[in-house]
Amino acid sequence: MPKIVDHDQRRREIVEVTWRFIARDGIDKLNLRDLAAAAGFANGGLKPYFPTKDSILTATFGYVAAATNARIEAGVRGREGLSAIEAFAHEVLPLDELRRDEARVAVHFWHMALGDQLLAQVNAQTMQTWRDMLDGWLVQLLGEGHPDARAARDGMINFMMGAQAGSVLDEEANSVQSLLEQLEHQLIALRRLAETIG
Amino acid sequence: MPKIVDHDQRRREIVEVTWRFIARDGIDKLNLRDLAAAAGFANGGLKPYFPTKDSILTATFGYVAAATNARIEAGVRGREGLSAIEAFAHEVLPLDELRRDEARVAVHFWHMALGDQLLAQVNAQTMQTWRDMLDGWLVQLLGEGHPDARAARDGMINFMMGAQAGSVLDEEANSVQSLLEQLEHQLIALRRLAETIG
Numbered sequence: 387m388p389k390i391v392d393h394d395q396r397r398r399e400i401v402e403v404t405w406r407f408i409a410r411d412g413i414d415k416l417n418l419r420d421l422a423a424a425a426g427f428a429n430g431g432l433k434p435y436f437p438t439k440d441s442i443l444t445a446t447f448g449y450v451a452a453a454t455n456a457r458i459e460a461g462v463r464g465r466e467g468l469s470a471i472e473a474f475a476h477e478v479l480p481l482d483e484l485r486r487d488e489a490r491v492a493v494h495f496w497h498m499a500l501g502d503q504l505l506a507q508v509n510a511q512t513m514q515t516w517r518d519m520l521d522g523w524l525v526q527l528l529g530e531g532h533p534d535a536r537a538a539r540d541g542m543i544n545f546m547m548g549a550q551a552g553s554v555l556d557e558e559a560n561s562v563q564s565l566l567e568q569l570e571h572q573l574i575a576l577r578r579l580a581e582t583i584g
Numbered sequence: 585m586p587k588i589v590d591h592d593q594r595r596r597e598i599v600e601v602t603w604r605f606i607a608r609d610g611i612d613k614l615n616l617r618d619l620a621a622a623a624g625f626a627n628g629g630l631k632p633y634f635p636t637k638d639s640i641l642t643a644t645f646g647y648v649a650a651a652t653n654a655r656i657e658a659g660v661r662g663r664e665g666l667s668a669i670e671a672f673a674h675e676v677l678p679l680d681e682l683r684r685d686e687a688r689v690a691v692h693f694w695h696m697a698l699g700d701q702l703l704a705q706v707n708a709q710t711m712q713t714w715r716d717m718l719d720g721w722l723v724q725l726l727g728e729g730h731p732d733a734r735a736a737r738d739g740m741i742n743f744m745m746g747a748q749a750g751s752v753l754d755e756e757a758n759s760v761q762s763l764l765e766q767l768e769h770q771l772i773a774l775r776r777l778a779e780t781i782g
Contacts, residue, residue, distance in 0.1 A: 412699040414612075490698060496749050497695035500688060501610040506753065513754045537765035540750070540757050541743060544766065548746030551694050552738070555704065556711045559738050567735035568742065575773035 397435045397445065400425050404446045409487035413443075413494040444504055447495050450488055451512040454478065458519070467526040468580070471542070472573055474519065478546045479565050480553040489550035516543055527580050534579055545572055595633050595643065598623050602644045607685035611641075611692040642702055645693050648686055649710040652676065656717070665724040666778070669740070670771055672717065676744045677763050678751040687748035714741055725778050732777055743770055 403425040407416060418439055422432050436442040454477060461473040480486040499505040520539040528535055549568065553560040560568075601623040605614060616637055620630050634640040652675060659671040678684040697703040718737040726733055747766065751758040 537769045541766035544746030545743045548742030568739035571735045
């Protein structure tokens, strides 16, 4: 079915152009005309692939989330417990230019998701995926049913989300070195939690 | 000088209407016409107070930051060390509807600040104020020059920023009870840091 493959390929190309555009220029300036030009389509040429700007945005945020999650999956392979949590955080924290671009897109995304039910669902799905993964590693670290596991999990996710915003809004306090030390502080807290068991 | 007082009072009224508008309807729908109507001005009547939409936004974000910081100042009075850090976090974390509204405004603000140098400066100022306050309390807790104080400080700020985003985007995982438990997890990490000194 070459035609369908081609269709999916084109959609992916448009989404890749879109997320780079958002990372560089933000979301307010995003319009279908510029996007079509940047992706090498005639004006109006995106319609067969994405009927509305909103449908491009939903696909784009889904794409960035999927790309992050694919990296996480590769990063944590063969690891468990605290080592897996550390590898996971390394894929989310803005430790390089790609991840900083993802962080910029995330900040714009949160803004959109506050007023858009569909985008909010894309975000909720990613958060649920992250919670499920962390739950597994925290059981490996702390055993089943540790009373502090939930607070540790949701605090770690909030720390990472804040680091995404902080690293692109407040770069001085969130250099790569600083982010790694902040992560180490969080991991030490988890290690201490594990040491106090039984 | 009753006229100047009146001018300042009017500016404050406009800013108060603006931040409630942003918390409820977001920032994309914000326009001077609706804002004037909501604040009880004729169309075009905001011009003497704010010449542009951007000048209203800058003032509004400054106002929200100042309101939060005034609450922090009152909350930490007479406290020091870990107790002050806890009181500080209580004023930032979205533990009630006012703070959740502030968190919504913050998320829209970050989005704007990524593309607006002036708004980015308003944000940087608030972050610097918070870092300075935390520095003082961490010295009380850990003594001068503790090697982990910086990572603890910036990690705490990122945790709080992430909790602001999380509580309005991902409410289920960030109930008031959950936020308090997440904060307790962060505070325990600081207490352990203090216990390992000397």
